[in-house]
Amino acid sequence: MKHFLKLFVLLxxxxxxxxxxxEASVVxxxxxxxxxxxMVVVLGCYGILMVGVGLMFxxxxxxxxELLQKDIVEAKEFLKKKGVDVGL
Amino acid sequence: xxxxxKYSIIIPTYNERLNIALITYLIFKHLSEFCFEIIIxxxxxxDGTQDIVKQLQQLYGEDRILLRAxxxxxxxGTAYCYGLSHxxxxxxxxxxxxxxxHPKYLPSFIKKQMETGASIVTGTRYxxxxxxxxxxxxxxxxxxGANVLAQTFLRPGVSDLTGSFRxxxxxxxxxxxxxxxxxxxxxxxxxxVRAARKGYHIEEVPITFVDRVFGSxxxxxxxIVEYLKxxxxxxxxx
Numbered sequence: 001m002k003h004f005l006k007l008f009v010l011l012x013x014x015x016x017x018x019x020x021x022x023e024a025s026v027v028x029x030x031x032x033x034x035x036x037x038x039m040v041v042v043l044g045c046y047g048i049l050m051v052g053v054g055l056m057f058x059x060x061x062x063x064x065x066e067l068l069q070k071d072i073v074e075a076k077e078f079l080k081k082k083g084v085d086v087g088l
Numbered sequence: 089x090x091x092x093x094k095y096s097i098i099i100p101t102y103n104e105r106l107n108i109a110l111i112t113y114l115i116f117k118h119l120s121e122f123c124f125e126i127i128i129x130x131x132x133x134x135d136g137t138q139d140i141v142k143q144l145q146q147l148y149g150e151d152r153i154l155l156r157a158x159x160x161x162x163x164x165g166t167a168y169c170y171g172l173s174h175x176x177x178x179x180x181x182x183x184x185x186x187x188x189x190h191p192k193y194l195p196s197f198i199k200k201q202m203e204t205g206a207s208i209v210t211g212t213r214y215x216x217x218x219x220x221x222x223x224x225x226x227x228x229x230x231x232x233g234a235n236v237l238a239q240t241f242l243r244p245g246v247s248d249l250t251g252s253f254r255x256x257x258x259x260x261x262x263x264x265x266x267x268x269x270x271x272x273x274x275x276x277x278x279x280x281v282r283a284a285r286k287g288y289h290i291e292e293v294p295i296t297f298v299d300r301v302f303g304s305x306x307x308x309x310x311x312i313v314e315y316l317k318x319x320x321x322x323x324x325x326x
Contacts, residue, residue, distance in 0.1 A: 002324075003242065003243065003323070004323050047236055050232075051233050059216070059218055060221060061218075061220065064296040065222065068190065071110075071114060071190075076110070078113055082147050083147075084109055084140065085140065085143060086110075086140075087105070087106060
């Protein structure tokens with residue numbers, strides 16, 4: 001099954017539950033009507049939280065940049081010795 | 089087992105005169121115990137990249153370094169197809185020429201594949217021991233945002249969708265690449281998502297990504313729009 005169909009089915013299920021809540025009036029209807037709004041807010045919060053957490057723990061590697069510079073010097077020396085034109 | 093498999097490393101280039109020499113040296117340094125060939129697909133670089141490649145062929149042998157030139161810039165996806173059609177290995181590795189992908193990780197790709205028998209091993213920057221260097225806050229923010237969107241809507245099962253440092257079984261790459269239509273930035277994402285949907289076994293290894301040392305890399309508004317379009321396209325077609 002295509003992936004977006006799965007999400008669509010999930011959305012449909014949530015919609016059905018919502019209609020059920022509205023009809024059954026287990027919770028006051030004023031609250032039940034606002035549930036989709038809460039859901040969108042929660043989804044937005046989840047997204048922002050995930051991006052925030054990702055940013056906070058963004059893996060960096062300054063040491064690798066130094067190592068690369070050493071490798072570049074090493075490579076240039078070797079290639080120059082072998083007569084490859086590395087522009088130096 | 090090391091000696092049996094052959095690895096074809098496809099590197100598309102455009103104006104990478106210096107980088108291609110450096111990366112070739114580093115590949116030979118780190119992969120000395122494996123059987124491999126380097127296929128350089130050059131899109132008619134005006135800076136003399138092909139001259140340097142010919143010098144490298146003199147040094148390392150024309151059977152180890154293959155130069156497959158094309159007349160002009162024809163896009164990344166077709167560069168891989170073109171390189172692939174000349175590959176004689178059992179496995180194909182694709183990587184960028186700009187030294188943001190360090191050849192020292194190649195053995196870990198190969199070992200991971202041997203241990204797990206995976207069809208695809210993809211390098212990921214977003215795990216422990218991985219990492220990125222040289223990105224400002226804006227670039228990190230865009231990258232995280234793009235990743236959260238993709239993880240939520242595509243659920244691909246891999247942590248780094250847009251990375252392009254990967255090892256494929258040759259037959260798998262041939263199969264996946266033939267069903268991919270996107271170009272540019274979205275191409276790598278479509279490759280891995282389609283491979284995941286087809287049920288191929290995908291493994292990850294941590295890599296570090298040092299943003300290009302020579303030259304500059306760009307990520308502007310048009311790239312972001314292209315990415316979002318690609319995401320929507322993949323959402324509805326996979």
